[in-house]
Amino acid sequence: MEPGGERELLPRRHLPELRHQAAEYYRSNEVPQRLEEALNATFYLRPPDLYGHLANYFSKFSKPPVICKLIGRKVLDGIGRPTLEVEIFCTVKNHEKSICSIVVSSHSEILDNASPEAIDADEKERNDSINRALEWVNGSLNEMLRDLQPADQCKADELLGEYFAKKVEEEKERKAIEKEEQEAAISAPAYVPALSAVTPSGKKKGGKLGKKSSVAEKPISPAEPIEPLLCGSIAIGGLSLAVAKTGATINNIPLYLRLALMKHDQDLPKELTMPLPMVSLLSCGKSSSGKLKLMKEVMLVPPAELTVKQGIERLLEIQKQMVRLLDPVSKGPSVLKRISHLGCLITGCDSLEQPLILLQTACRNLGLELGIDVQLAINCAAHELMDYDGQQWSNICNAVGSRCYLIAEDAAKSISKLVEDQNINVPKCSGLIIKYTNQTKISDLTELTRLLEGQRHIAILGSPAGESSDDSLVDLAVGLGARFIKLGGLSRGERVTKYNRLLAIEEELAKNGTLRSGENHGFVDFAEEALTVEELLNACPTTEQDPWPSEHSQPLLAQDQNPLSLHGSTLHLNEATNLDPSIFP
Known part of the structure; x- marks a missing residue:
């Protein structure tokens, strides 16, 4: 057919030869029978439609997409603080393709009326955590999740959980070593002369004269300390969510x-x-x-x-x-x-x-x-x-x-x-x-x-x-x-x-x-x-133990x-x- 001319139907006389060539080429695989079925169903199609139909037919038997690359980036959240973005690339039909990206929401209190020192410390801790997360995503986690099918969410979460547990143990060991080094450095305390209990000018220790001591009101209990977080842990949650979204995208x-x-x-x-x-x-x-x-x-x-x-x-x-x-x-x-x-x-x-x-x-x-x-x-x-x-x-x-x-x-x-x-x-x-x-x-x-x-x-x-x-x-x-x-x-x-x-x-x-x-x-x-x-x-029979046993501790x-x-x-x-x-x- 000349370029630009009208498309013609594929002549039926060419089909036997086409079947024979395809069968010889794919004889070592499981393809011949499938090819035969596909060609029998497409003899009436025009050539461009035929090629597309064959491509769609055999794509069903292609290898499922697998993760080939992770990219972590430092981005800003809604109030201008750094957070983590994760992008996942997959190998789809022998081609590398960006599937999706997610931005992780960071969980930390907004410091209102905080001292400049506290604000600086919070910013430093946040930046250190994001930088550590970037090292994990672009480094060891990138290697660990490579060739994993994003449809297998349980496997991905299992790997991420094991990786996180390993990092927690490494952090404990590091702190234990630091503590031992600090204790070794302080082998003997420096000599500090005892302070005299006698105040200057013979005055007794105590409050100012003429001021009555008042009973202070019961202060509000301070908030419980925040549970310590492993630096870089935001990478675990971010990757788990990114894998879930990637699996959904691939499955349409x-x-x-x-x-x-x-x-x-x-x-x-x-x-x-x-x-x-x-x-x-x-x-x-x-x-x-x-x-x-x-x-x-x-x-x-x-x-x-x-x-x-x-x-x-x-x-x-x-x-x-x-x-x-x-x-x-x-x-x-x-x-x-x-x-x-x-x-x-x-x-x-x-x-x-x-x-x-x-x-x-x-x-x-x-x-x-x-x-x-x-x-x-x-x-x-x-x-x-x-x-x-x-x-x-x-x-x-x-x-x-x-x-x-x-x-x-x-x-x-x-x-x-x-x-x-x-x-x-x-x-x-x-x-x-x-x-x-x-x-x-x-x-x-x-x-x-x-x-x-x-x-x-x-x-x-x-x-x-x-x-x-x-x-x-x-x-x-x-x-x-x-x-x-x-x-x-x-x-x-x-x-x-x-x-x-x-x-x-x-x-x-x-x-x-x-x-x-x-x-x-x-x-x-x-x-x-x-x-x-x-x-x-x-x-129940009375005992000398606590009347609220552990199995009934949920209501109270x-x-x-x-x-x-x-x-x-x-x-x-x-x-x-x-x-x-x-x-x-």
Whole structure:
């Protein structure tokens, strides 16, 4: 056929010769029969279509894609701090191809009113961690994951877990050697003359004359020390998520479906439920003084009967009303400039009731009733409220647990340790806010959500303070069946990107007919549960041991437990709840 001329059908007389040549060429393989079948089905095609059909036919028998290269980069998160980006390349049909990249959200507290020394130390620690993660990704982890099929998530997480455990042991050995060297260097203490107990001029030691000693008030217990993190651990979580996203991309399915398959042992559920967004509208604690700092964050949750789109539209209207109430004179620019890193309005308060009254007024202006048309959630500094006293937390659960959710935002242990212990060893609560950070792996997250459901806890996927523009967190929440998702406010690009992804997934599920309507979950009456357990124990023979044996430690706080999870806990109030002061001892 001449170039530019009309295409002609392939003459049938050429087919026997073509079959013979192909059969001779591929006689040593399993191809002849397949080629024969393919040619018999394509004799009527034009030559260009024939070649494409053959290519598509034999591509089904090609080697599955494998990871060939990892690239780690230092990038900036939503507030300008360094974090990690991971890009995965795979060999697909003998060609190297970039499949996907993810940006890891860094989990660290935003230092407000911190000293310059503390800020410098935090920046140095963060940079050291990212640099170490880059060394791992571009070096040893690159070699370790090469030729691994990204569809094998369990194998990838197993390798990453073994690598992390090895690094932890190396760090312990390094610190032990440093300690021995320091002890050897201080072989004998330097001689220091004893100080005389007699003060100059014959005066006695003591306070100033004329000043009475006063009994100091009981100070608020300091926050428990943050669990030490291995420098560079962010590489483990980042790579696990990148492998999961790569596997989804290669299989031409969204990430949330891949996660749903993993959670349900490759048996995809017929319907998926969208998580309810917990939207932050006010950040008032850090800009207030004294005990007013207990009210860290005020959030609203749309009712379950609304779609995500309807719920977000309703909350946007409430936010506009709040802007008008906070700044009635101007048109809003002065207020809108005061946006926190969480993407919500910043305002101080003169009383704990003030932000709640503000929300209630904004709802009433729109004809909405707080507690019915929209739900209230409060993020409070629980460790300052209850002084790390587990009995107080138990009392408040018994008092209001049947009318609201009580959520532990910071788990007492890391996700990997929670999965390892197979027990949500936290004070009595309705559920946990899970943040995908550091060495957390996808398989850990999948197992933890199963564990939460088995122990009748609700799972909430939470966004860390140092958020990035990567929207994978939303797919995690949908695929793992989280009850709520906490993304911050409806401002700032890194926050809004995730809300847009939430809307897109809802639209896709509705279009495919796989969207399940929201379900209202009942609240746990902790008081009745505790009474039931106590009755069971009273029926048992009395012993001289602790009346609360270890197997019954879940309903109440274990005595030797580190109650770190009290910090930053959330009260999700579904109705107006009056706290009786008598519940506090």
